[in-house]
Amino acid sequence: MRYPKPFRDLITHFSALPSVGPKMAERIVLYLFKQDSEKLTDFAESLESLGSLSFCTRCFHIAEGELCDICSDPKRDSKTVCVVEEPTDVIALERSGSFNGRYHVLGGTMRPGNSGDELRIPELLTRIRTEKIEEVILALNPTTEGDLTALYLKKRLIDAGIRVSRLARGLATGGDIEYADEATLASALKNRESLG
Ligand SMILES: [Zn+2]
Numbered sequence: 001m002r003y004p005k006p007f008r009d010l011i012t013h014f015s016a017l018p019s020v021g022p023k024m025a026e027r028i029v030l031y032l033f034k035q036d037s038e039k040l041t042d043f044a045e046s047l048e049s050l051g052s053l054s055f056c057t058r059c060f061h062i063a064e065g066e067l068c069d070i071c072s073d074p075k076r077d078s079k080t081v082c083v084v085e086e087p088t089d090v091i092a093l094e095r096s097g098s099f100n101g102r103y104h105v106l107g108g109t110m111r112p113g114n115s116g117d118e119l120r121i122p123e124l125l126t127r128i129r130t131e132k133i134e135e136v137i138l139a140l141n142p143t144t145e146g147d148l149t150a151l152y153l154k155k156r157l158i159d160a161g162i163r164v165s166r167l168a169r170g171l172a173t174g175g176d177i178e179y180a181d182e183a184t185l186a187s188a189l190k191n192r193e194s195l196g
Pocket residue numbers: 056057058059060061067068069070071072
């Protein structure tokens with residue numbers, strides 16, 4: 001006896017999500033099955049409206065229109081840009097309330113044997129020229145991949161004549177930015193290390 005098709009389809013969808021295995025997917029679908037139809041419709045609508053969001057055309061954070069809320073805010077300092085891996089890092093840094101510049105979301109990191117062609121590095125270099133950016137803060141995770149990416153960007157940015165710094169190491173080694181608390185992030189920003 002197998003699950004009915006809608007059930008199986010949903011298990012396939014959930015199993016494909018990060019950190020969700022087939023057993024966990026099965027439990028999620030069973031949980032959803034037990035919800036009333038109003039809740040399910042609400043859930044389906046939220047999923048569907050994700051499709052109306054896009055990447056900010058300037059910084060690649062999540063946006064409801066062409067530009068994200070941060071890029072369209074005239075009160076943000078446009079001379080300082082914080083480079084992060086993913087939109088989740090933007091949210092975490094914003095929560096710390098201690099950064100008033102703009103962001104650039106790379107969309108991942110470089111890995112050994114992968115030159116990172118899919119990362120938005122060319123777009124960052126274009127922004128440096130066109131937006132007259134003066135300082136770049138590298139807020140990459142303290143992982144091997146984050147370090148590799150930071151090293152590469154540091155060289156490219158210093159060649160472009162930009163002041164470059166990196167979040168202070170107070171951030172626990174291996175600890176992701178998205179999981180760090182506000183006070184830790186605020187201090188990592190304040191005590192950022194100049195790279196040149
Ligand atoms: Zn933006």
